[in-house]
Amino acid sequence: MLFPSLVQDDFLNDIESVIELSKKLPFKGPTDDFFNKINGGWPGERTDCLSVLNTNFYIYFCSKVLKLYYPGEIICFEAELYFQRIPSTFNFPGWIHQDSNQLSAVCYLSNHKDSGTSLYKPKNFYNVYSDAIDKLKKKSYRDSDFSEESAAARDAWNNKFDCILDVPSYRNRVFCFEGSKYHGVKNFTSENTEDDRLTLICFFQKIEGNIKYPAVESRKI
Numbered sequence: 001m002l003f004p005s006l007v008q009d010d011f012l013n014d015i016e017s018v019i020e021l022s023k024k025l026p027f028k029g030p031t032d033d034f035f036n037k038i039n040g041g042w043p044g045e046r047t048d049c050l051s052v053l054n055t056n057f058y059i060y061f062c063s064k065v066l067k068l069y070y071p072g073e074i075i076c077f078e079a080e081l082y083f084q085r086i087p088s089t090f091n092f093p094g095w096i097h098q099d100s101n102q103l104s105a106v107c108y109l110s111n112h113k114d115s116g117t118s119l120y121k122p123k124n125f126y127n128v129y130s131d132a133i134d135k136l137k138k139k140s141y142r143d144s145d146f147s148e149e150s151a152a153a154r155d156a157w158n159n160k161f162d163c164i165l166d167v168p169s170y171r172n173r174v175f176c177f178e179g180s181k182y183h184g185v186k187n188f189t190s191e192n193t194e195d196d197r198l199t200l201i202c203f204f205q206k207i208e209g210n211i212k213y214p215a216v217e218s219r220k221i
């Protein structure tokens, strides 16, 4: 583990402008080409990467996240940043999973109280994510498969984990965590709103510079 999990509230300077920006951008769903290469790896819709759609905002957001870990350093990075919108019809939990990148960040933009992110620990260290599970997960997201069979498969997988942290989705909060940590969303919907769940999701692939890793340095003491 290199990065501690971190929460920062009141993250964006002007959240309303960011929401307005999201409304001007095209979102792509499971039937679009963009998604076909992933074939249902996540629920809902995403924009293209903001590095292409709005470079200035992309640099602003990614730099702002990295300042939380490295306030005094000049950092080079490679990252993907997307708006993600999950329709209010997705009234079921997500699949617990890992991200393939180093550090992930999610910024909650909509007014959902109960659609935060949770971290998990496998009940057995030899829990293995298989192709079969991956197929079931992608089918459920791609096809919005709310069937009992799909729910049973998801619950069987999710029940292999103990929840170790719940982070509520307060508006304008950013939650950063190491991509390899198992994580998931317990509810994509929230009782206090019928809006779609809107987030910014950021995946740092590379973080470079004259840096030290916070968790490594802490363990030296």
Ligand SMILES: [Fe+2]
Residues within 6 Å of the ligand: 097, 098, 099, 183
């Ligand atoms: Fe994820």
